[in-house]
Amino acid sequence: MIAREKLSLLKAKFGDAIQRADMPDENRLFVFVEATVLKRICAYIFAEMDARYVISIGADDRPFSGQFLVAHDFAFDHDHLLCSVLAYLAAENPKVDSISEVVPAASWAEREMRDLVGIEPVGHGYLKRLVLPDGWPKDVHPLRKDVLWNEVPEGFDENREFTFDEPPEGCTVVPFGPFHPTLDEPAHFRLYVEGERVRGCEYRGFMAHRGIEKLAESVLNYNDIPVMAERICGICGCVHSVAYVQSVENAAGIRPPPRAEYVRTVLLELERLHSHLLWVGLACHVVGFDTLFMQSFRIREPVMWIAEKITGNRKTYGLCVVGGVRRDITPELGAELRQVLDKLEAEWRAVAEAVLQDRNIRKRTEGVGIANKTLVKQAGLVGPVARAAGVEMDCRRDHPYAAYNRVQFDVITAQGADVWSRVEVRLREVFESINIIRQCLQKMPDGSLKLEIRNEIPSGRIGLSSVEAPRGESHHFVITGENNRPRRWRVRAPTYQNLQGVPAMIKDQQLADMTITLGSIDPCFSCTDRLETIELKSGAAKVWSHSELFNLVRRSR
Amino acid sequence: MNLLQPLFGALANAGLVLLLAPLFQGALRKLTAIFQSRQGPPLLQPYFDLLKLLGKEDIESGESPVVQRFAAYLSLATVLTMAALVPMGFAAPLNGAGDAILLIYMLTLCGVSTLLAGLAAGSTYSLVGVSREMMTMIALEPLLAIAVFVGAIQAGSFRLERVLNGSVYAAGNFPWSAVVMLAVMLFSFQAFVQKVPFDISEAETELMEGPLMEYSGPKLALFKYAQMAKLMVYSGIFVALFAPWGSDLAFPINWLFFWAKVCVLVVLVTLIAATHARYRIDQALRYFAGLLAVAFAALILASYGH
Amino acid sequence: MSLKSKLKETLLCLKAGRVTLPYPARGHPAPEGFRGRPVFNAAKCTGCAGCANNCPAREILVLDVCQEIRILKYLGRRCAYCGRCAEVCPERAITMSQEFETATDSIGDLQQRLELFMSTCQRCGRCFDPPSVLEELKLKGYRLDDLANERWVFGSKAYLTSEPAVDDIRIEWD
DSSP states (O other): OHHHHHHHHHHHHHGGGEEEEEOSSTTEEEEEEOGGGHHHHHHIIIIISOOEEEEEEEEEEHHHHSEEEEEEEEEETTTTEEEEEEEEEOSSSOEEEOOTTTOGGGHHHHHHHHHHTOOEEETOSOOOOSSSOTTSOTTOOTTSTTSOTTOOOTTOOTTOOOOOOOOOTTOEEEEEOSSOSSOSSOOEEEEEEETTEEEEEEEEEOTTOOOHHHHHHHTOOTTTHHHHHTTSOSSSHHHHHHHHHHHHHHHHTOOOOHHHHHHHHHHHHHHHHHHHHHHHHHHHHHTTOHHHHHHHHHHHHHHHHHHHHHHSSSSOOOOEETTEESOOOOHHHHHHHHHHHHHHHHHHHHHHHHHHTOHHHHHHHTTSSOOOHHHHHHHTOOTHHHHTTTOOOOHHHHSOOTTGGGSOOOOOOOSOOSHHHHHHHHHHHHHHHHHHHHHHHHHOOOOOSBOOOOSOOOTTOEEEEEEEETTEEEEEEEEEOSTTSEEEEEEEOHHHHHHHHHHHHHTTSBTTHHHHHHHHTOOOHHHHOOOOSSOOSOOEEEEOOHHHHHHHHHOOO | OTTHHHHHHHHHHHHHHHHHHHHHHHHHHHHHHHHTTSOOOOTTHHHHHHHHHHTSOOOOOSSOHHHHHHHHHHHHHHHHHHHHHSOSSSOOTTGGGOBHHHHHHHHHHHHHHHHHHHHHHOOHHHHHHHHHHHHHHHHHHHHHHHHHHHHHHHHTSOBHHHHTTTGGGOSSSOOHHHHHHHHHHHHHHHHHTTOTTSOGGGOHHHHTTGGGTTOOTHHHHHHHHHHHHHHHHHHHHHHHHHOOTTTTSOTTHHHHHHHHHHHHHHHHHHHHHHTOOOOOHHHHHHHHHHHHHHHHHHHHHHHTTO | OHHHHHHHHHHHHHHHOOOOOOTTTSOOOOOTTOOOOEEEOTTTOOOOOHHHHHOTTOOEEEEESSSSEEEEEEOOSSOOOOOHHHHHOTTOOEEEOSOOOOOOSOGGGTOEEEEEEOOOBTTTBOOOOOSSGGGOOOSOSEEBOBTTTTBOOSOEESSOOSSOOTTOOOOOOO
16 A cells, blocks of 8 residues: 555655554555654655645644644655644644755745644744735734634734835835736735846735634534535635545545535536636736636526525535435436537637747746746646646546546647746646536446444544545645534645745746736635734745745756 | 918817817727727716816825926827827927928927836836836837938928828839838838837736826826827827828818728727737837837838839 | 638538527526425425435424424525425425526525424424434434524434524624
């Protein structure tokens, strides 16, 4: 079993530092280690074992084990394995060695850990606040169990402002956001511009943090959370709700009935369709080509209508409960869906041909926003951004879930690593999605839609789930808990990782290309920010100094 | 008296332009909407937009409000003055007032008013927009100047009524320079009227309106009006320079002919605007540089009588 | 070449024609199965409070005035139209209607209030079967949500009292 192999490799290298290992099934590995070797183990897994970094999670486990817990999730894509390296930390003043030196992609996750749980990453290069507003008092960490979910802490300073970093010599500052016509969601990129070239940027985000993870731990129950999870994002909602229920099912050892798995697959692909069509339209709008924007939306509309007929709503499908789905795809709906797909395919083929041969759009997008394989590995980029760089990464194939292991599809890649390649990848993925839905409709077995769950879900179990959102891998980490709710739920949206690569992508590019580069990662800020404690327009920022960026991009792997 | 007739004529021309410019804009928007498979705004919508803007509170934001106001007045004033200089179906009222060089300078002044607007506003985005607008102007104005010069060379004089009368075709031999200049102007017309793919300085998605960023209410109305009128006036210049056929027929036929030609030009502008993406400033400048080289060749041809 | 693709794109657009719908001049009814505003039928309701317990937005409040009278109030503010209430209701007393044009300037239009006479169970006073283990009817006993201030109160009591219920948390509104 592959998990066992990886474990023996780790044991051979680190021996006694490994305290315990859980292998609930052949695709999951949980390794509990001593906190002191955590950094070395992560470096080994990331570099020598060539795993992909997913996310780092901090949790307050004091009511149960009296300690804090820190976990680093990695993915072995070719071996179909999701692995988590966990360590317990002392309750007083929890500290852990930062891994962002060896795994640059962990930069944000560790800052978030520090902000929200209070676990200090020792040796992190840039410890500015990421998530919490600046007026938030210093020692109040929202995700700790002793902080209430609905109280403003004492000492909250409304008027405290964010302190900007100094721009480098000779650069003017062009603020991009939080109000900008292109950005539909608030984020702030403080661009350092020299003439027309961008030399660097500072990012402030998390302005729409909504307290979702805290709510899930304090107030909501297992079957309430999917309704909230699908509202994490306005476009990939189904993805989050499926990922959440899959992580709970993974933790509890529940397998939903096959028909439910197929229904989930069909709706996930429908969501991918509407998301990609929307993105192509938006990308055209950003480069000033409004006609194609309108046409993409016109072609996309039947997808929304059929989703409304199947699930009851155009976007928030309300699809999942733990153990199954709530609505069925009847034969009539299936026939109608097939018709919609046929028409969509015909029209989209015409659009794709037109766009792919259009030199005007190509000139605007070729060579812009380059993210090569090195950046993909170092910054942990996922989704079409990674596939456009030639990295064959797709959770549907690497970590199969729902009914994906029973359908055939290709993973679309391109070689250019620029915005044009991302356009190509997304255009072609539409056809693969249509193909998958057709196969599902054909192969869907009869049967029940929901599992009858007779026993309470046991507490203290860890579950992981990686779902391929239209933007990349969406990864959920759940520890089941008491009172019919999880103990810790961590959502890692794909944009969380992709945003960390944006400064490198826009460096030395033209100012005019800023929007299309940002748009090409298909940013979903509402996925990235997940809590909104106070509605203040402040967030934290990150500045990649010239040398950092240089090292990031030039580091030879 | 001799003064009254040109004065009335100028006012009439200006009034005509003011009246019709929003209608052309409305037609442009409606046509774009047809391309985009949607209803589009009503034909008279730009009138309502302007009325709405004029009725809003005049907020003074930006670095120097006095210059901002001046820039707004200047832009509309220059366009209306040009309307009086360009023949619109019949002889221009202010014919004797100046020559072709005046026309070129008026056009440049109109562009300068946009630059003033952006500089007076002083915000980051408007300054970036201003720099783009400046670069575009430096590349574009020579094109128009060369077109006028070709006409002047062929006609043998700089007088407006001689130049703006299809003078480019006045050469004895086959007017190669005219054909070349016609092509050049057609290819660069979009940039003159600031439509996609060349509306770079006002790229909404990148620069949030560029030089006009700090303008709202009545001042914005003046700028928008000036932009709408520019479309008409530039079409008028183009038609007068390159497609003057039918202007010597009896009134009102020549008048109708003129407006028909302008309509054709507006439709062409819309078509191109609806089917193209916006160029980046460096790509646009390269494009204009190429056109400029061709234009110079045409100028040389013209001076040799072709 | 670019010109050919532009022409193809142009043709695409013109073939499609105008697709703007004349809404709201002409209505656009939602399809069957659409999850619109939930409608509560007091005649069928048995007062099990399953809807209230399984509403993710906590928008259904329950107040026991006395042993026999229970008030259910649907507030309609943060309702996510998820349909869990309708799904869980053992009596099918809640239907998700097709209404989505629910904008109003008076919140009372959206609220629904049911006053129910509860028949008491001989054994425990009141108890109902939950649909599944995950949809437990938590909070057995008397429910004392704050109807006046429209606040869900996290707790219930085993007996009726006029004192505030346990675990009352002060929520600050701005």
